[in-house]
Amino acid sequence: MADGLLIIGSSQAGVSLATSLRALGHDEPITLLGDENHRPYQRPALSKEWLQGEITNEKLMFRTQEYWAEHRIDVVKNERIIRIDKNDDGSGVAHSMSGADFPFDRLALAVGARARRLLLDGVDLPGVLYLRNADDALELKARVPGVREAVVIGGGFIGLEAAASLARMGRSVTLIEAAPRLVPRAVGEQTSAHLLAHHRAAGLDILLGASVRRIVPRGDRVGGVELADGRVISADLVLVGVGVIPNTELAESIGLVCDNGIRVDESALASDGVTVAVGDCANLPNPVPGAPEGDRVRFESVNNAIE
Ligand SMILES: Cc1cc2nc3c(=O)[nH]c(=O)nc-3n(C[C@H](O)[C@H](O)[C@H](O)COP(=O)(O)OP(=O)(O)OC[C@H]3O[C@@H](n4cnc5c(N)ncnc54)[C@H](O)[C@@H]3O)c2cc1C
Incomplete structure (x- = not known):
């Protein structure tokens, strides 16, 4: 046969x-x-x-x-x-x-x-997640009820979508993007500007041109994200969306x-x-x-x- x-x-x-x-x-x-x-x-x-x-x-x-x-x-x-x-x-x-x-x-x-993995101190802490497949999504969804503050690293489509969803679910969300604008690889400057205005108005805290130095622990799990300028953004969940x-x-x-x-x-x-x-x-x-x-x-x- x-x-x-x-x-x-x-x-x-x-x-x-x-x-x-x-x-x-x-x-x-x-x-x-x-x-x-x-x-x-x-x-x-x-x-x-x-x-x-x-x-x-x-x-x-x-x-x-x-x-x-x-x-x-x-x-x-x-x-x-x-x-x-x-x-x-x-x-x-x-x-x-x-x-x-x-x-x-x-x-x-x-x-x-x-999903492209981040190579930084603290990336293996519990509470640092990626989102590519159903198992990732199931883990993310299961954790949301225990989350007050979330940080999303990466302002491409997936990071931005997940950040917007988490904000709509009542979480305080900071999105960190290294480039000077959102979704820099996929859309033009005008669309980036529109997305920025829309999502800021919807309550997302968006930091552009910001780079991450390390993920910091709180006890034995994730506690926040330290930026290159030394600022620490508190988080009980970090979602990484830095491409594939x-x-x-x-x-x-x-x-x-x-x-x-x-x-x-x-x-x-x-x-x-x-x-x-x-x-x-x-x-x-x-x-x-x-x-x-x-x-x-x-x-x-x-x-x-x-x-
Ligand atoms: C959260 C999320 C939201 C998205 N939203 C949008 C959207 O709104 N609009 C849009 O256009 N696109 C969106 N995308 C992108 C879109 O889903 C992908 O472009 C699309 O899934 C690509 O399909 P694919 O079959 O090429 O690859 P994939 O979807 O990556 O599937 C490949 C499959 O192959 C399996 N596989 C890999 N290696 C092996 C192996 N060795 N043996 C057996 N199996 C293997 C993988 O596990 C996976 O199941 C989104 C993606 C994600 C993750």
């Missing part, structure tokens, strides 16, 4: 690939495999409606169990692929940390990105060219001409009309993962 397509990563990009292939009439077996112990779910609400308790867990899920069964998409949870043996024709076997093997005729990498790093290790291990993501062509084919890479992990030719010849980008967005 054919082994079919193995998609590693069962989030936005992996789910879109599997469901689109079925919609286009692709009939071969599809395995949609991920290392999280949850049914495939959507991340955007984790920092917004879900965190604020406005929607249920079920609303986060992609598709129903019935959909996966009816469309013969084998959804595999909790399997972390640590090694891949790949042949020149694109077939091979993926090996999981659990010892299970997943043979494939064709491989797609939809392995996404992980694309998960390229598996791709590199099978010899695919990587450079800020897995390099793909306009058809999402990696450098071996047969493995597909999609979503946050992929570095693609800039599709924006008028982009300079040879320009490449790596997007971190739902739209890009779907497209």
Whole structure:
């Protein structure tokens, strides 16, 4: 029997690939495999409606169990692929940390990105959190009732969204951004200025151009954040949102060219001409009309993962 397509990563990009292939009439077996112990779910609400308790867990899920069964998409949870043996024709076997093997005729990498970690004193204290996946979000939500003051490090989309949510949930929130404006990588100056005015009016204390020296303890847990100028901002929760790093290790291990993501062509084919890479992990030719010849980008967005 054919082994079919193995998609590693069962989030936005992996789910879109599997469901689109079925919609286009692709009939071969599809395995949609991920290392999280949850049914495939959507991340955007984790920092917004879900965190604020406005929607249920079920609303986060992609598709129903019935959909996966009816469309013969084998959804595999909790399997972390640590090694891949790949042949020149694109077939091979993926090996999981659990010892299970997943043979494939064709491989797609939809392995996404992980939260960039801060390398500062105090980052390992209890109460210093990141927000990339459902487990991170569950931990954050569970801690909120015991939090009076929160500090969010990083004024990109995720830090700003989480800070706004925590403020709406009645917490006193200070957001620290090293750049002179909010969301500096993704939006222009006017939008940054609008976001700053809006969120300050909504009660967020926003410090721009501020850098963090260390996280300070209070007893055996987090107690605050010390800035480079010596100020200490008291906190019983610190959320770090300082960007993501694309998960390229598996791709590199099978010899695919990587450079800020897995390099793909306009058809999402990696450098071996047969493995597909999609979503946050992929570095693609800039599709924006008028982009300079040879320009490449790596997007971190739902739209890009779907497209
Ligand atoms: C809190 C939050 C809010 C967001 N809000 C928005 C928003 O409002 N709008 C927007 O456009 N975007 C938003 N994003 C970004 C968006 O969620 C991502 O761009 C999107 O999830 C990318 O999808 P992906 O499938 O490429 O990667 P990911 O979502 O990162 O999924 C990759 C999956 O692969 C798994 N994986 C990795 N390595 C392995 C391995 N070796 N073996 C098995 N599994 C593996 C990972 O655990 C993960 O489940 C948000 C992200 C977060 C975290």
